[in-house]
Structures are given as structure tokens and as C-alpha cells.
Amino acid sequence: MSDQKVEIIDEVTVRFAGDSGDGMQLAGSQFTNNTALAGHDLSTLPDYPAEIRAPAGTVFGVSGFQIHYSSSEIKTPGDAPDVLVAMNPAALKVNLPELKSSATIIVNTSSFDNKHLKLAGYENNPLEDDTLKGYNVIHVPMTQLTQDALEKVAISTKERERSKNFFALGLTFWLFSRDLTPTLDWIDAKFDGKPKLQEANKRALRAGYHFGEMKEIFSTRYVVEKAKLKKGKYRNVSGNEATALGFVAAAMKAKLELFLGSYPITPASEILQELSALKRFGVKTFQAEDEIAAICATIGASFTGALAITTTSGPGLALKTEATGLGVMTELPLVIVDVQRGGPSTGLPTKTEQADLLQALYGRNGEAPVCVLAAATPADCFYMAIEASRFALKYMTPVILLTDGYLANGSEPFRIPDESEIPEFPVEFRTDPKDFQPYARDINLSRPWAVPGTKGLEHRLGGLEKSHIYGNVSHVPENHEFMVRLREEKIMNIRQDIPDLEVVYDQDADVLVLTWGSSFGAATEAIRRIRKSGKKIAHAHLRYIFPTPKNMKDVLERFKTVVIPELNLGQLARVIRSEFLIEPKQINKVQGLPFKAIEIETELNKILGEQ
């Protein structure tokens, strides 16, 4: 046995990187599951190319998965990795600039041959010159060792090679003193019925682990203590999983059946996939012929009394624009989820951005206000899916829920709420034909939901302007203005259900950081560091973007400076400027990547220095 020392550390950031065919997403997600089960707080960031298999060995084809985990609460997937597992020269080249200066790099030396070096654009072998000076470089011929370990498994050489991600995973597990059991169990379940692949992957995993144990290549082994999370049951969720689960929970709470009309689009497809597998909950999923059919079928399902939702990303939201207007006009409840990605046009399909805010708020013909909400973290997607459903049903309106690629694919531990923690919001369908009028209003200005099949309530909806109360087609000028104002007022009434905007940290600070969506994590970490350095700063996070919380104006006016970090050119800042007549400072990034805490920290420090 080796006598390496064991060091206890608070937190660590690990990145797995390799060719897009190397199974790095799988290695990363298994490391994540294992980490979650070990009781750590964590945050993950997958980063992969838009091509399924970009040219092998090139820098374009590098796929990465980063996980940050800790013994205390964390909010981001980590700025710079402490450990990089690089499966080929291209992965090293792409990721090297991101690493901490003293990082450990575990290199698969088997792939550092002339061919792969050339494909990555290295003139000299970086393992043999000064390129990696200062780093703790661990040379492991992983491909070769995997082949050796699987020699006796009757599968092809190619299949053996494919198991090298499990070798890398096993080695990393050893480095961080992990239990292999959950991953071995996962392999058994995943490759059920394929005993040779079970055997191969398990052997590779163990071989990697034992290699760490037997060869004294690491001077230190690390342990991260369990995080002190709030008491309860936990599971790890990605934002897309949480969104799917949130809608099923919402349907239970509303006592309705859930209908999803959707068309596959990156990075939103997983919501459709997740919900398609939940038929035992009565979930109806319709994979439509296109984005427009998806929302139109959703409107049809809403008309007939379902909790009806559609899921998409930016280009799809653009296609759904006209039908969203139909939802506004017919005043039917529906939720539209936009998992934002880099735009415009096809943009950066696999990358994240927050640049659909103005599209969500204003992107329709005519005066067509809809409620717009945004989730803050992967787990928050669960709660915001419920909120979006609740508002849609109560106010008979489309609601747009914004998440983004970073939240969708990123993951974190999710404390599983008890059923009683989430209030019920059962809907009441109109059933009484006496004095029924389809465009009569309740106290919230919502019209009745009278579903087909209900005797005596036959009525017609449609995209033409409707007369107040009666709902017949009306071209009367005064009626149109009245209805336009009424629909606006109804949406503003949602304010009564929106909690006040909460200001956290230094209430007497000069500077308020106002965030929305996924910037929450990096901003929170940046603010923590700034406060640790002794400076005062306050933070407010906006989940309810339209309408805004009742106290929004008061909050904004309390601070000398409002700073808005967002992954666009200043879309929320533009809204705040025009709605509240204040001049916020902006921190913007539009690279398809989430903020790093250090980026926000640096900018905030500059602003604080100007105060």
C-alpha cells in the first residue's frame, strides 16, 4: 500500500476534458452523482461543442465538464479548475489558459503522439517543453492501461478504448478518496443485459482507482468534508430536470393533467425527454412537427382544460410569437419555457446567454403583455415552473419562464420538498350555464375557463378582438381600447401574488447589485468575496421580471448605484432605465459562457472604487 498523505480541503474544482467522443459528459455526470451522494454541495458546468462528433482530436471537438464541490454552500461551478483531466493534446490546449496557476493536470499520455499533437496545433510536445511549467503534471498512459486492464474481456479493441473515460474517472475517485460503489451500481444498471460492457467499464473504473493507489504518482490524496446542508432528503438535479419535475408537481397541485407540446431544440430538449418518460403521472407529451404546431397544440390542450406548457429555446420562441399572441387574446392559460442560448439566429446552440429577455417581454405584435419569470439556479427551476403554472391558471394568461443553457445543463443538490411545503392551487372550471359569458371577469379580471364538453357553455374563442363580457367578435373602436387596457391591467394584477424584492447583505451600502436568471450564482460569490474584503454591498435578485414586485421602485431608489450584471448587452438595464428612470451601471458578457465570479468581482470593485 502507498503511504501518500491525505489532506482535507474545503472545496475543489475538477474539469474533465477530451474529444467529444471520449465520454467526458458521462464521466463528469458520474463524478457529479457520486459527489452528491457523498453529501457535498456542488455546482456543475458542462461545455460541449454544437457538433455531435467534431473532427476527432481537434480543438473544435473538445468537450468539457466542470464540477465544483465543497463542504460549505457554493453557488458557482468554480472559476478556475484545480484539477484538469486531459484526455488528448487538444483538451490540454483548450483548457490550459483556464486553470489555476498551480493546478494538477492528469494527462492521458497515450494520446500525445505526433498525429494528435499536430491535430491540436502543437508544434512541440507540451509534455516535453516548458509549456506546463509550474503545474503539477501527472503522466498516465490511460488508453494503454485501459487496454491492458480489459485484455481478458471479449470485446473489440475499439470498445476497450471506449472505456478509458471510466479509467480516468476511477483515477479521479482515488485522488478524492471516493467510494466506487454508487458508480459500479450505475454501470450495472446502465449496461443491464450487456454483461461484457458492464464488466469492461467496471474493470476500467477499478483499474484507474488501483492505479492511483498502487503507483505513487500523487503525493497527496484529498478529502472534502460533507457539506452542512439543511436537513432533509436531497437529490442532484439539472435545471432541465428540475423544470420538468416542477411542472408535474404543479399539475398535481392544480389537480390537472399536464400537457406538453414541444419540438426538440438545444438546450431545451431534455425537458421534453424527461416528461415523455413520466406517463405514469398522466403526463401527455406531444412531439410536434414544428415549434408553431407545438404551441398551437398546447393552446388546444389549454382550451380543453389541461395545464398546458410548451418548451423551447430562443429561435423557437421567435416562431411561437404569433401563437403567444393568440394565447393573450383568447386568455387561455399556458406556460412557455425558453431555455435561452446564444443568439441571434441559430447563434450558439450549446452555449448560454440571457439575451431573450426583450423578446420575452416585448416580442409580439400589438399590445400583448405576458407575465415573464426567470429561474435563478438549476433547483430554482422547479419552483419557478410551479410559479409560472400558478400565475397562468389564476390569471388565464400565457406566462414565459426564462431559464438558460447554463441552468439547463448545470446541476446542484436539490432539497426535496415535502408535499405539504407547496400549497395547492386547484382551478375551478366554469360549469354553470346560468348567465355564462365567456369574457365576464372575476375579481382578478380573469375570464372563466369553460372547457369543451361542458353542457350549455358552448362559445367561440379566437384571435379577433372580442367584445367585453360577451366575447363576440367586435371591431368597435372603444371596445378595442377598453380590452387592450383590460388585458394589461389583468397582467399587472399578478403583482398581488408576487413577493417583495428582497435586499440581502448590507442594507446601508451605496451599491446594489441587481441580478436576474443564472447570473445569481456568480454574483452571489463575487459579493461574498467583496464583503469578506471589508467592503459594503447589497444584492437583490429578480425572479419576477414582468410584472415587477410592488416594492421594486423603492428598492432601486434606496441605493446610490444599481449595478446589473447580465449575459447580454444590457437588456434588463434597458428595461430598468425606461421603467424606473434610473441609470444603472452594467456588467455585460456575451461569449456564450456564464459569468465567472472573478469577472463580476473585478467589475464591482472598480465601481466600488469610484464611489
Add this chain to the structure above:
Amino acid sequence: MSDKRVDVPELTPKDFQSSQEVKWCAGCGDYSILAQVQRTLPTLGIPKEKFVWISGIGCSSRFPYYMDTFGMHGIHGRAAAIATGVKLNRPDLAVWVATGDGDLLSIGGNHFIHSCRKNIDLKIILFNNRIYGLTKGQFSPTSELGKKTKTSPYGTTEYPFNPLSLAIGSGATLVARAIDRDPKFLKDMIDKIAQHRGLAFLEVFQNCSIFNDGTYANLTDKETKDDAVVKLEHGKPMIFGKERNKGIRVEGMTPHVVDLDEGDYSADDLWVHDETDECIARAAILSHIEDRPGFPTPVGVFRSIRKKTYDEMFREQIDAAHAKGGGDSFADLLEAKNVWEVN
């Protein structure tokens, strides 16, 4: 269906007339379709509240406003998609689509072919007047090649769609055609699609008295119609003509018009129409037959087969998953995998 008829109160056409004033132009073929629909629906034994009419945009798409049923006047081209959501969520409803040639075949083409392909239990009535009426006279995807309209003053340079051929090729399980000026036959066809389970498509040749008046004159004028139209009857030979002395005979894949008075052929030698033929080849030939010089235009049921519908299979999967148990609690939903506990 027969067992359903028992409990339903007697309905009359009047029960299906809404309070809204019908605003089509004088002489519009849409009136005829509305009248025959309102005559047919009360006879089906289906409670009124179970009917849902969905439409898109165009003159035809005002149809739901005139029906005292549940309905939605949707957006341009999307009626079939909206109707799909209605049917999937509530398979017990009778879902009907009123649409036009621009609505269904131009902007809505994608939804149409996919609805046919999936065999969703929808009844689609195409009001085909071969022109854009509501936008006042531009050519449509069924306008004939060379047609002069406001947007084709030199004549169009595009070939028209053959809606029946498109529906047959896309997998619709009932495909039929009728003409607005033959109300009795039109009513029969509406009844046929009403009785069908699966995607039922009825093309109605409909005259636009303002922008395309007389486009079907040859098929409706007393002097010409008997020689220009052949009525398809299942199991019967194809005979037409004022004197009922012409027939259609098929040799291999090639149809011929034959004269029954000349003595070479009798009714026994003619093409016997089989609407239940599983193979689409004959229905496809039939759908294009009027393109051949000297051939009549067929009306009636071209094809009618029973295939499991999308909505049936959709429902069965959910029921089967339900039957396995679970699916009712938060714990089942959220604790399905990899849960750990913090104490």
C-alpha cells in the same frame, strides 16, 4: 356510435346556429357547407357540447363563429395543430376543422401533412375556391397554372396542389370530395367523415362569387355537369354521363374512358370502385384522373380505411403506464433516483 345515440336529446339544425350574423358574400359556396353541416351534426347522436370547431384564417375560417358549438378561430394555417391539442387532451370530443386552400395548403401545409401522417382523429373540411378571398383576390396554391389574379397579372407560373393526392400520399385514412352546388351529396360526404375514425379529409369545391366566380362552372352547370363529374360509389362500376353511357375502365395502371353504347364494353368491364383498398395506388390514380383529357372529375369517397389513430395509441401508452401503478405522489416523482439524506 349507436349506443351513444340513446341518451342524447333530439337536436335540430337550429340548435347548431349561433347568434352571430353570417357575413359571407351573397352567393358564396360557404353558405351551402354551413347549411349541410348544421343539418348533419344533429343526426350523429353526439351531444352538442362534444363538438369543437377549429379554424385558421380566411373566409372559410369564420365558420366556427356561426356554429353554436365550442370553437376557436385560430391563427393562419394552424387549425390542424390546435385541433390536435384539443383531441389529444380530450379524446372524447368530436373535433372538426374548417379551412381554406390558402390556410391549409400554403401556410398550414406542414400541419396538414403531419396530421394525415399521424392519422389523428380529426375531420377536416377544405373549402377550396382556388383563390385568396379574404385578402381580395390573389392566387392560391390550388389556382390553376397561368391563372391571372391581382398578384399574377401575367398569369401564374406555378402548378397547383392536388389536395386529395396530397392527403392520400400523406396517409389520411378517409379522403373525399364534394361540390357546394350539390347539397344532398355534400351532406352525404359530411356524414361519411363524421362517421370515420381517424383523419377524415373532405375537399369541397366551393365557388367564390366575387374573386373566382365560375371556377367550377363546368362541374355544376346543368348542361355540362353530368359529363364532367363521376360520382364514386363503393363496390360499383364508374359510370357517368347525361345518358349514363360512359364508363371508366382501367388497364394496368392506365384508365380509359369507354362508351357503353358502342358494344365493345359493358358495365362489367369497368373499374369497380373499392374505397377500402389498403394500397394507395388506385386512389392516387383516381385523384389525378381529371388531369387527363376527356376524363370526368370524381366526387365521393376516394379512400376509407381503418387504422389505429394517433390519439388512440397516445392514450393507450398513458393508460398502460398508469396501470403499472405509482404516478400519484410527490415522493414517487422526486425521489425516483439517487436520493441521500442530510440529518
